[in-house]
Amino acid sequence: MRYDIAIIGSGPAGLSAAVNAKIRNKNFIIFGNRNLSSKIEKAPVxxxxxxxxNITGQNLKENFQNHIDSMNIEIDEHKITNVYAMGDYFALMSGSEMFEATTxxxxxxxxxxxxxxGEEEFLGRGVSYCATCDxxxxxxxxxCVLGYNKESIHEANFLNEIASKTYFIPMRNTLKNDLDSVDKDIxxxxxxxxxxxGEMLVNELNFEDQSLKVDGxxxxxxxxxxxxxVPGLEMNDKHIKVDVDMKTNLAGLFACxxxxxxxxxxIKAAGQGLTAALSAVDYLAENSK
Incomplete structure (x- = not known):
């Protein structure tokens, strides 16, 4: 199945894009976390x-959830790790699974x-961003799992069912209160x-005073x-380069x-999500002629 629009991200920008894709009757899929955005949830006001x-982050998140629920928009939790431009469509990879979308x-x-x-050097050669994928x-x-969020604990426990030995490193102090959820033999x-x-593949994780033999x-x-x-995506430092219509340097690929x-x-993210969705709709119309 090839979607008209694939949206990666379930924060305000992605949700806004999904709402507007729905309004324009497009066949779309949105990938992300069904808990939406942890950043919003943590905002005190x-x-x-x-x-x-004067709304709390938790209440704003609930409003977002109610909005997409009322429009029957469901979030797919497949983690997209690669997007490849294939000419007239894009291939979105989640482990061995592939999704296709025109935009x-x-x-x-x-x-x-x-x-x-070494993170970028060994990406795909022992470094991964998705345990369920790889x-x-x-x-x-x-x-070894380097955990920056609560999801990382679930990923570590899942890996532990398959791996011979699993290590877990909490990279954020906010995870310290959740370490009881880590499997006891991790x-x-x-x-x-x-x-x-490593050489061809990862074989070592180094610390200041020791090293750890690992395969992944x-x-x-x-x-x-x-x-x-996204290979070939043009960047401005660490940000994606876009024009006012949220177009990137790759035809059919938008960012917001x-x-x-x-x-x-x-609020800026939500506005850009709308713009990106409408630009994608225009692109679909132009390429259907």
Whole structure:
């Protein structure tokens, strides 16, 4: 099945794009977390979302959820790790599964964490951003999960059912209260890694004062680097380069929200999501002639 529009991200930008794709009767799919955005949920108060003054992040998230529920918009939790331009369509990869779409809207937000030395070099050669996608490759092997969010604990527990030995490193202090959920036979390491090393494939994770022999490193973040997601995508530093219509340098590929740059604002993201969806609709119309 080939979708008209595939949307990657379930924050304000992605949800806004989905709402407007639905209004325009397009066949679309939205990938993301069914809990929507953890960043919104954590906001104590939001004062600049027009019409919703002094609303808490939790209540804003509930409003978003009620909106998409009322329009029967469901979020698909497949984690998209690669998007390839195939000419007149895009191939979106989630492990061995592939989805096809004529247009794609990237709304993956941004992550403030820095890459670890070797992360990009070994991506696809022992470094992965999705355990459920790549876990079968590491059966009976030693793996380490670098966790930046609560999802990483579930990913580590899942990997532990397959791997010979699983290590878990909480990369954020906010995870310390959730470590009781980590399977008992997973070894938790409190040190922060400095470098991922290997030859053809990953074989070592280094710390300042020691090294760990591993076959795979799973880095579980809320967002991945767009340039690792889409080969050939033009960037402005760490942000996706777009024009006023949210068009990227790849025909049929659009981007919106925090991943395209500052200001990082919920209402800006929602507006850009609308623009990206309408631009995708226009692209579909032009290419159907």
């Amino acid at each position: 939001v004062d600049n979302y027009l019409g919703l003054y 794609v809207i990237i709304a993956i937000g941004t992550d403030s964490s820095k890459s670890i030395n 876990a079968p490759l590491y059966r009976d092997k030693n793996v 070894e938790i390491i409190s040190k922060k890694p400095t470098e991922i090393k 490193v799973f880095i579980i973040k809320d967002s991945m680097s767009p340039k690792n997601l 929200g925090d991943c395209v740059g500052r200001p990082y604002s919920y």
